[in-house]
Amino acid sequence: MPKLKLLFFFGILLLYGGCQSDSRVKIIKMGHAQVTNHPVHAAMVFLAERLEEKSGGRIKVKVYPNQQLGTERELLELLQIGSVGMTKVSAASLEAFSPQISVLGLPFLFRDDDHIDKVLNGDIGTEILLSSEKFWLRGLCFYDAGKRSFYSKTKSIETPEDLTGLKIRVQESKMAINMIRGMGGSPTPVSYGELYTALQQGIVDAAENNPPSFYNSRHYEVCKFYSIDEHTAIPDVVLVSTKVWENLNPEEQQWLQEAADESAVFQAKLWKESVEESMREIEKAGVVITYPDREPFMKAVESVYELTRTEQPQLSELIQRIQNTN
Ligand code: GCU
Numbered sequence: 001m002p003k004l005k006l007l008f009f010f011g012i013l014l015l016y017g018g019c020q021s022d023s024r025v026k027i028i029k030m031g032h033a034q035v036t037n038h039p040v041h042a043a044m045v046f047l048a049e050r051l052e053e054k055s056g057g058r059i060k061v062k063v064y065p066n067q068q069l070g071t072e073r074e075l076l077e078l079l080q081i082g083s084v085g086m087t088k089v090s091a092a093s094l095e096a097f098s099p100q101i102s103v104l105g106l107p108f109l110f111r112d113d114d115h116i117d118k119v120l121n122g123d124i125g126t127e128i129l130l131s132s133e134k135f136w137l138r139g140l141c142f143y144d145a146g147k148r149s150f151y152s153k154t155k156s157i158e159t160p161e162d163l164t165g166l167k168i169r170v171q172e173s174k175m176a177i178n179m180i181r182g183m184g185g186s187p188t189p190v191s192y193g194e195l196y197t198a199l200q201q202g203i204v205d206a207a208e209n210n211p212p213s214f215y216n217s218r219h220y221e222v223c224k225f226y227s228i229d230e231h232t233a234i235p236d237v238v239l240v241s242t243k244v245w246e247n248l249n250p251e252e253q254q255w256l257q258e259a260a261d262e263s264a265v266f267q268a269k270l271w272k273e274s275v276e277e278s279m280r281e282i283e284k285a286g287v288v289i290t291y292p293d294r295e296p297f298m299k300a301v302e303s304v305y306e307l308t309r310t311e312q313p314q315l316s317e318l319i320q321r322i323q324n325t326n
Contacts, residue, residue: 018078018085019244026059026252028085028244031069031078033192038216039274040088040143040236041065043267047238050259059252061086067193073172080136082243090145091234092173098132103318105175106308107182107231107301108294110322116233118325124318129237136242140260143238144271147230151214151223151287152206153199158227158292160184160300169195169207175304179231182301192217199223208232212271215278226282226289229297238263 020027030048034040041063048061069075069084072093078084095102103109110116119125120142129139150157150168157163163185170176170187180187185206190198198204199222207219208231214220238260245253283289309316 018082018241019247024058026248028059028061028240029064029069030061030086030088031064031067031075031084032088033067033072033075034065034088034213035216036065038212039267039270040145042270043143043263044088044238046266047259047263050262051255054255054259055252059248059255067191071172071191071193073191076137076239079239079241082136082241084241085244086238086240088143088236088238090171091142091237092171092176094132094137094237094239095173095175097135097137098128099312099315100128100131100318101237102173102175102308102312103315103322104128105173105179105232105234106319107179107304108298109319110233115325116235119322120235122325124321124325132239133242137239138242138245140238140240140257141264143236143264143267145234145236146210146212146271146275148208148210148232148234149226149228149230150206150208151219151226153202153223154205154225156225156227156288156290156292157206157229158290159296163206166205167203169198169204175308176232178304178307179301182303183297184300195219196222210275211278211282212274215282216274220282220285220287224287226287228289228291229294231294231297231301 018029030044032044044063048063051059051061070078072089075084075087076089076093076097079087091101091104095105125142132139152166155162160183163183166185167188168180168185169190170180172189177187188204190204195207196217196219199207199219206223214226240256248256
């Protein structure tokens with residue numbers, strides 16, 4: 001192919017990569033970081049099936065797991081330019097793209113499951129989902145990502161003091177970094193797909209996540225201590241690139257939104273089963289599971305609230321509204 005033609009070809013691929021279409025079928029690429037035996041992967045496959053059914057086969061979503069298309073941060077950047085159409089990331093990864101979302105990463109923000117449900121499935125949740133639209137990322141729905149707790153290679157984390165001197169893997173999130181600092185550990189950002197090796201090689205000593213991720217990503221093979229302090233309840237978010245969204249007609253947009261909402265209901269059910277199964281399997285594998293007193297951890301992160309309010313005063317009102325939701 002002559003050089004100019006070749007350049008044109010790749011230009012087109014880059015421009016329309018997120019949503020390819022021949023005259024009849026639109027194909028949307030959806031990348032994510034999780035493994036395929038995880039409930040969020042099953043939910044995305046369900047979303048794809050529902051959309052295909054609703055559109056009579058005219059819109060297909062191709063799901064690429066395992067960071068095949070990039071880390072969560074990279075995926076968000078690819079969505080912004082429209083070369084990947086959809087993704088599912090942790091709200092923590094969206095922090096850099098939408099300040100409002102970072103609030104969901106505040107430790108001990110939610111009182112219980114009912115509180116989480118009321119916030120995420122109410123007006124605040126909708127506002128948060130749409131807050132990243134000006135950055136070319138439209139949130140479609142939340143997926144349950146349970147509660148995050150510490151797991152370590154060497155010891156149970158019973159108090160914040162147990163984190164002293166430990167390198168704790170965190171997501172690429174300032175809130176997570178501040179939280180670990182507040183508790184006295186050394187935060188080390190590592191992408192999810194690289195975490196197993198990072199733990200194995202001692203690049204980090206510990207990490208934190210929900211039971212299905214700890215189990216399905218097999219981190220329990222390396223970390224034999226799981227301390228359920230449930231310091232955060234950061235949801236996952238399903239997003240579509242606004243470049244792709246705007247390329248759909250109103251009827252197609254409605255199908256996509258409905259498919260996403262239905263997949264969230266499906267995922268919530270899978271999630272509960274997956275948490276139970278993961279805890280059972282982890283225990284069977286000989287992991288020491290403990291339930292530390294949460295009070296000292298809560299005290300240790302008061303500074304994170306102060307820091308957030310000082311550095312981003314515009315978030316104070318949203319924090320207050322979330323705390324007042326009942
Ligand atoms: C959760 C979340 C993922 C994220 C992971 C992480 O498992 O569902 O989207 O990648 O945490 O800790 O990075």
